[in-house]
Amino acid sequence: MIPYDKLPHTPIASVNSVVVKTGAWRTFKPVINYEKCIRCMICWKFCPDVSIRLEDGSSYPAQSERIKETIKEAPVIDYDHCKGCGICAEECPTKAIEMVPEEK
Amino acid sequence: MVKLTIPEIELMSPGHTGCQGCGATIAMRYALKALGEKTIVSIPACCWAVMPGVWPNNCMRVPLLYTAFETTGASISGIKAALRALGEEDVTVMGWAGDGGTADIGMQALSAAAERNEDVIYVMYDNEAYMNTGIQRSGATPLGAWTTTTPVGKTKFWERRPKKPMVDIVAAHKVPYAATLSIGYPEDFVKKMKKAKEISGFRFLHIYSPCPTGWKSPPQYTPKLAKLAVTSRAFPLYEVEEGIYRVTMKPKKTPLKEYLMLQGRFRHLTDEDMKELERDIERRWKELLLKEEMTAKLEELNE
Amino acid sequence: MVRMLLTGNKTTAYSAMRSRVQVVSAYPITPQTTIVEHIAEFIADGLMKAEYIQVESEHSAMAAAIAASNTGARAFTATSAHGLLLMHEMLHWATGARLPVVMVNVNRALGPPWSVWADHLDSISQRDTGWMQYYVENNQEIFDTVIMAYKVSERPDIMLPSMISQDAFYLSHTVEPVDIVEQEVVDNYLPPYDPPYRLDVNNPAGFGSLVMPNHYYEFRYKIAEAMEKAKKYIKEAAEEWYEITGRDYRGLLDCYRCEDADVVLFGAGTMMSTAKEVVDWMRAEGKKVGVARIRVFRPFPGEDVRKVADGAAAIGVMDRAYGFGRGGAFFNEVNSALYNHRNRPPTKNYIIGLGGRDVKPRHIRAIFNDLLKVKDEGLDEEFRWFGLRRENMPEEEI
Ligand SMILES: Cc1ncc(C[n+]2csc(CCOP(=O)(O)OP(=O)(O)O)c2C)c(N)n1
Ligand code: SF4
Ligand code: SF4
Ligand SMILES: [Mg+2]
Numbered sequence: 145m146i147p148y149d150k151l152p153h154t155p156i157a158s159v160n161s162v163v164v165k166t167g168a169w170r171t172f173k174p175v176i177n178y179e180k181c182i183r184c185m186i187c188w189k190f191c192p193d194v195s196i197r198l199e200d201g202s203s204y205p206a207q208s209e210r211i212k213e214t215i216k217e218a219p220v221i222d223y224d225h226c227k228g229c230g231i232c233a234e235e236c237p238t239k240a241i242e243m244v245p246e247e248k
Numbered sequence: 249m250v251k252l253t254i255p256e257i258e259l260m261s262p263g264h265t266g267c268q269g270c271g272a273t274i275a276m277r278y279a280l281k282a283l284g285e286k287t288i289v290s291i292p293a294c295c296w297a298v299m300p301g302v303w304p305n306n307c308m309r310v311p312l313l314y315t316a317f318e319t320t321g322a323s324i325s326g327i328k329a330a331l332r333a334l335g336e337e338d339v340t341v342m343g344w345a346g347d348g349g350t351a352d353i354g355m356q357a358l359s360a361a362a363e364r365n366e367d368v369i370y371v372m373y374d375n376e377a378y379m380n381t382g383i384q385r386s387g388a389t390p391l392g393a394w395t396t397t398t399p400v401g402k403t404k405f406w407e408r409r410p411k412k413p414m415v416d417i418v419a420a421h422k423v424p425y426a427a428t429l430s431i432g433y434p435e436d437f438v439k440k441m442k443k444a445k446e447i448s449g450f451r452f453l454h455i456y457s458p459c460p461t462g463w464k465s466p467p468q469y470t471p472k473l474a475k476l477a478v479t480s481r482a483f484p485l486y487e488v489e490e491g492i493y494r495v496t497m498k499p500k501k502t503p504l505k506e507y508l509m510l511q512g513r514f515r516h517l518t519d520e521d522m523k524e525l526e527r528d529i530e531r532r533w534k535e536l537l538l539k540e541e542m543t544a545k546l547e548e549l550n551e
Numbered sequence: 552m553v554r555m556l557l558t559g560n561k562t563t564a565y566s567a568m569r570s571r572v573q574v575v576s577a578y579p580i581t582p583q584t585t586i587v588e589h590i591a592e593f594i595a596d597g598l599m600k601a602e603y604i605q606v607e608s609e610h611s612a613m614a615a616a617i618a619a620s621n622t623g624a625r626a627f628t629a630t631s632a633h634g635l636l637l638m639h640e641m642l643h644w645a646t647g648a649r650l651p652v653v654m655v656n657v658n659r660a661l662g663p664p665w666s667v668w669a670d671h672l673d674s675i676s677q678r679d680t681g682w683m684q685y686y687v688e689n690n691q692e693i694f695d696t697v698i699m700a701y702k703v704s705e706r707p708d709i710m711l712p713s714m715i716s717q718d719a720f721y722l723s724h725t726v727e728p729v730d731i732v733e734q735e736v737v738d739n740y741l742p743p744y745d746p747p748y749r750l751d752v753n754n755p756a757g758f759g760s761l762v763m764p765n766h767y768y769e770f771r772y773k774i775a776e777a778m779e780k781a782k783k784y785i786k787e788a789a790e791e792w793y794e795i796t797g798r799d800y801r802g803l804l805d806c807y808r809c810e811d812a813d814v815v816l817f818g819a820g821t822m823m824s825t826a827k828e829v830v831d832w833m834r835a836e837g838k839k840v841g842v843a844r845i846r847v848f849r850p851f852p853g854e855d856v857r858k859v860a861d862g863a864a865a866i867g868v869m870d871r872a873y874g875f876g877r878g879g880a881f882f883n884e885v886n887s888a889l890y891n892h893r894n895r896p897p898t899k900n901y902i903i904g905l906g907g908r909d910v911k912p913r914h915i916r917a918i919f920n921d922l923l924k925v926k927d928e929g930l931d932e933e934f935r936w937f938g939l940r941r942e943n944m945p946e947e948e949i
Contacts, residue, residue, distance in 0.1 A: 326618030
């Protein structure tokens with residue numbers, strides 16, 4: 145709690161919301177099977193929670209070596225923020241993402 | 249390098265408080281990707297007034313001015329006027345209101361800003377009801393839909409009126425650009441948003457944004473519903489540029505029933521009821537094609 | 552000195568010009584209309600450099616002014632009566648957003664029945680919106696107060712909006728000589744607006760977001776604190792203006808011959824000029840009467856009211872508005888300032904002048920005589936609808 149004399153005049157919101165860990169909302173969790181993933185990044189495109197990052201893919205398996213050579217990035221899920229909506233799994237053209245129950 | 253079909257830049261952060269699978273958050277994400285950092289956004293009361301977060305948190309990486317429910321048209325006019333006065337002309341100003349804040353309570357300020365041809369973008373993100381207050385009917389609620397103020401009941405009290413045609417209404421103000429966008433088609437979405445950015449004067453964008461909470465639809469179907477709305481012709485994609493209509497997508501027609509039956513809000517409809525909806529939708533589609541044909545003739549005048 | 556013969560409305564337009572307002576958004580309503588016309592003419596003639604938004608309503612006028620102010624521009628608007636009521640939601644907004652919007656309100660009666668004449672109920676109804684409220688008595692005071700109001704509102708430790716109210720027709724459409732202070736002099740007094748925060752693409756932030764109960768309360772307290780602090784700055788701004796112009800607005804309460812007065816009559820607006828005149832006449836007759844004009848109603852000059860009460864044996868309060876249910880607002884506020892004070896002379900409320908009913912010298916004289924009776928014989932009634940049409944009405948009330 146901030147004392148009144150340390151507050152600004154009016155609520156000016158400037159703290160990046162990444163500090164809010166919405167991953168806690170999840171009941172199902174998306175898991176990417178990289179061996180099926182063709183790196184189309186459709187999951188990245190549709191995620192409402194900006195919770196799929198494009199990261200260096202060299203350490204991830206892929207459907208084929210050719211894919212890995214032409215596309216350097218792999219989609220990686222940010223479980224701190226992913227709310228488990230299942231859009232990525234639904235939209236994935238190769239059914240590479242599975243929604244598995246979250247262990248509590 | 250990966251070839252992305254929409255810009256990589258993210259100006260909406262994770263950690264926002266939108267529901268699981270919220271279409272309106274996808275919409276904002278795409279909009280900011282297209283417009284870039286030199287953008288100021290004003291948001292009235294609506295789901296999006298809550299989604300950026302509780303103070304001091306904020307998922308928006310561009311300046312944001314919250315405003316009262318009915319004031320979006322006036323608020324963005326004020327921002328733009330001030331920017332002109334301060335010599336900051338290169339900033340895009342975008343109003344971002346819900347369907348209720350646009351088609352109902354904000355209609356007056358919207359109409360006035362459109363009529364003045366204010367140099368701003370006005371977005372109506374459309375989840376087809378007042379969701380922030382818990383799913384009440386709005387002027388954009390479609391024919392046949394259940395909402396908490398159009399409950400099904402024994403007397404079929406569900407929504408009896410078709411959606412307000414907001415793009416047509418705003419286009420009738422003779423603004424340079426008005427269009428429909430859908431989160432189901434990100435590339436078309438970003439293309440139209442970028443096009444809007446380059447045009448000066450009043451630009452109106454009607455964005456179809458499924459709402460799993462209000463539509464009683466599984467959250468994973470948000471993009472799928474957005475696509476089915478377009479292919480079933482419930483929400484056609486088109487633009488009106490200087491009065492000339494252009495249907496930007498004429499997909500193979502899919503059955504309306506498939507679109508409706510994924511959503512709890514339509515589950516009460518009988519086959520007979522669905523035929524009534526189908527007739528209304530087909531009529532509007534024909535009307536749209538006729539407008540396209542008719543206004544194409546205006547092209548000659550433009551030359 | 553540039554002395555001109557001007558109506559209150561044209562004076563208002565000049566005050567906006569001299570304040571170098573950058574964004575004007577306004578909507579016409581009688582009797583404010585000529586203000587927006589004059590400003591539009593000034594801009595059209597290149598005499599004034601401001602963005603002018605021809606909004607479709609007062610609600611939008613205030614919403615646009617707020618947005619412009621939040622973007623970092625000096626914003627101005629003007630309205631009256633129903634226009635002010637339509638703004639109500641946004642008046643609260645300007646305060647919560649802590650923005651120094653300045654507005655001139657032409658005090659007019661509320662309908663139905665339709666009436667375009669002077670009455671204070673429009674601005675009194677905005678009492679709790681957190682706007683500083685000034686009531687002026689002549690056209691010169693409009694000009695001076697708009698400029699001083701910006702100075703106070705824009706202080707980084709204040710950041711609250713200001714409303715300057717002038718009486719319909721008595722000022723808005725009445726020509727008086729006004730000193731339109733030279734631009735350089737005003738520029739020296741009122742530097743360009745330097746906002747402590749604003750919408751800025753280089754420093755993005757969200758303005759006005761959701762706040763939980765654990766902080767909302769503190770944000771409200773900060774408004775209350777700023778409003779209280781403003782008293783000092785209103786006096787300071789007036790002091791500085793006095794040094795430049797010789798015109799004296801240094802009291803929140805404008806006391807006229809109160810020091811040794813037996814009875815003091817409170818009130819606001821143009822009728823107080825009449826009252827001052829009557830004071831001189833009655834003093835000549837040996838009656839010790841005085842006038843306390845409420846120039847600043849928000850923040851309320853409670854301490855000054857107490858000082859007046861220390862010397863007076865009876866207090867009258869004229870209200871050009873009635874708060875249905877219990878008395879005029881000025882009366883109630885004067886009373887509330889006195890309740891916890893040692894000296895509490897009897898107080899009597901005179902409801903007068905509603906809907907532009909003329910307040911004449913003989914009316915004021917009758918009120919003073921009535922007050923002198925209260926002083927000698929005690930309070931007869933708390934509320935008096937002075938001049939109410941009735942059978943056997945006394946001559947002096949007509
Ligand atoms: C003047 C006023 N009336 C009512 C409300 C309550 N209210 C807040 S948001 C809202 C509904 C918003 O609906 P819409 O614009 O469609 O946005 P959504 O929440 O659906 O995204 C209502 C009725 C308000 N904030 N202000
Ligand atoms: S489940 Fe939803 S929130 Fe999580 S990564 Fe997939 S699309 Fe994003
Ligand atoms: S109620 Fe609907 S529109 Fe609102 S945040 Fe939830 S999903 Fe999004
Ligand atoms: Mg809605």
